[in-house]
Amino acid sequence: xxxxxxxxxxxxxxxxxxxxxxxxxxxxxxxxxxxxxxxxxxxxxxxxxxxxxxxxxxxxxxxxxxxxxxxxxxxxxxxxxxxxxxxxxxxxxxxxxxxxxxxxxxxxxxxxxxxxxxxxxxxxxxxxxxxxxxxxxxxxxxxxxxxxxxxxxxxxxxxxxxxxxxxxxxxxxxxxxxxxxxxxxxxxxxxxxxxxxxxxxxxxxxxxxxxxxxxxxxxxxxxxxxxxxxxxxxxxxxxxxxxxxxxxxxxxxxxxxxxxxxxxxxxxxxxxxxxxxxxxxxxxxxxxxxxxxxxxxxxxxxxxxxxxxxxxxxxxxxxxxxxxxxxxxxxxxxxxxxxxxxxxxxxxxxxxxxxxxxxxxxxxxxxxxxxxxxxxxxxxxxxxxxxxxxxxxxxxxxxxxxxxxxxxxxxxxxxxxxxxxxxxxxxxxxxxxxxxxxx
Numbered sequence: 001x002x003x004x005x006x007x008x009x010x011x012x013x014x015x016x017x018x019x020x021x022x023x024x025x026x027x028x029x030x031x032x033x034x035x036x037x038x039x040x041x042x043x044x045x046x047x048x049x050x051x052x053x054x055x056x057x058x059x060x061x062x063x064x065x066x067x068x069x070x071x072x073x074x075x076x077x078x079x080x081x082x083x084x085x086x087x088x089x090x091x092x093x094x095x096x097x098x099x100x101x102x103x104x105x106x107x108x109x110x111x112x113x114x115x116x117x118x119x120x121x122x123x124x125x126x127x128x129x130x131x132x133x134x135x136x137x138x139x140x141x142x143x144x145x146x147x148x149x150x151x152x153x154x155x156x157x158x159x160x161x162x163x164x165x166x167x168x169x170x171x172x173x174x175x176x177x178x179x180x181x182x183x184x185x186x187x188x189x190x191x192x193x194x195x196x197x198x199x200x201x202x203x204x205x206x207x208x209x210x211x212x213x214x215x216x217x218x219x220x221x222x223x224x225x226x227x228x229x230x231x232x233x234x235x236x237x238x239x240x241x242x243x244x245x246x247x248x249x250x251x252x253x254x255x256x257x258x259x260x261x262x263x264x265x266x267x268x269x270x271x272x273x274x275x276x277x278x279x280x281x282x283x284x285x286x287x288x289x290x291x292x293x294x295x296x297x298x299x300x301x302x303x304x305x306x307x308x309x310x311x312x313x314x315x316x317x318x319x320x321x322x323x324x325x326x327x328x329x330x331x332x333x334x335x336x337x338x339x340x341x342x343x344x345x346x347x348x349x350x351x352x353x354x355x356x357x358x359x360x361x362x363x364x365x366x367x368x369x370x371x372x373x374x375x376x377x378x379x380x381x382x383x384x385x386x387x388x389x390x391x392x393x394x395x396x397x398x399x400x401x402x403x404x405x406x407x408x409x410x411x412x413x414x415x416x417x418x419x420x421x422x423x424x425x426x427x428x429x430x431x432x433x434x435x436x437x438x439x
Contacts (some may be wrong), residue, residue: 086157089141090140093161111138146178225375229242232252238255263339334420336361355387
């Protein structure tokens, strides 16, 4: 929401809104001229407002929503507004269970470095891009395409990327088959003169694309497809790989960010740039300078000789992938993972997968579950203690400490020289790293 608001301000719109828990992005919007209230009671609404844009997380009985309805204002969801903006430009939409923010940021960064001035909305702050969004002078618009609430069905991009498809948002979708069907509907919105760039090694992606008439360019690391990257080596956790297009080498990636998964993200980003008319070799060269997205293995600082890192990972696959990349990058004596589960429904539906995802951590600390969107009944069905019990049953060391204050004190007592402490989750778990490193 903040990224879209910033883009609209850049384009000359008058923007106001509400945010009960303001943060850095909120204050940046205020600095740019937005009027923002902390109370969602409609105090900034009037009959002069042309359009109200709501996040899908806001319920119909929200007081501000009721006030907007009483004024008979036009109300659309975030994804609908994103679709309106994209319809006026050459859309590049990045979909997938994981990797959307990093891949979108890579595309926008490479395009800008190659002389284009794309518009973009990314679900995270990118220092090299000056934030999370921008209204550019060029025709290209790069945006994340989220599957929750079938939001990405509002987009009709010319170029679509699908990084992977896994079970998630099971508070909304019934099962993986329904998720695959939703991705298929999204892919079906790409015109026949467009291009779909997709992970050729993901069976659910392949199911979603089966039978479509739109051209598909498959990509992978370590396997031959239209876009393929061969791993050449790894330096301090950062991968090197030779990228080929239709079996012809077009460049070498030497990433500045850790993890083999980012080699795949960069491969797909290079393919997207090529589909937009940018030389693939030039795009690949620029991607070697990409420094990452905020809250993706971001180093927060140090505490008594321990390195503190923060990450947005909140799905079992993301946890496993991130812990592997952190071990490769830092080679710590101990890796302590402080994981904040995001939503009770996600924790319950993926409980066993979550429990098995911390095998590369020497110790896992779990605060209470971050409560958002779920009903009170769902809240009663699972707790962080349940997750800790499952992690212990798998032979791993784990502890439930309900509050952030308890966790900070625990880490102050137990952190040692050459430990790596990673705070992980989509909620406000980053506050623990901030508190530790500001001591």
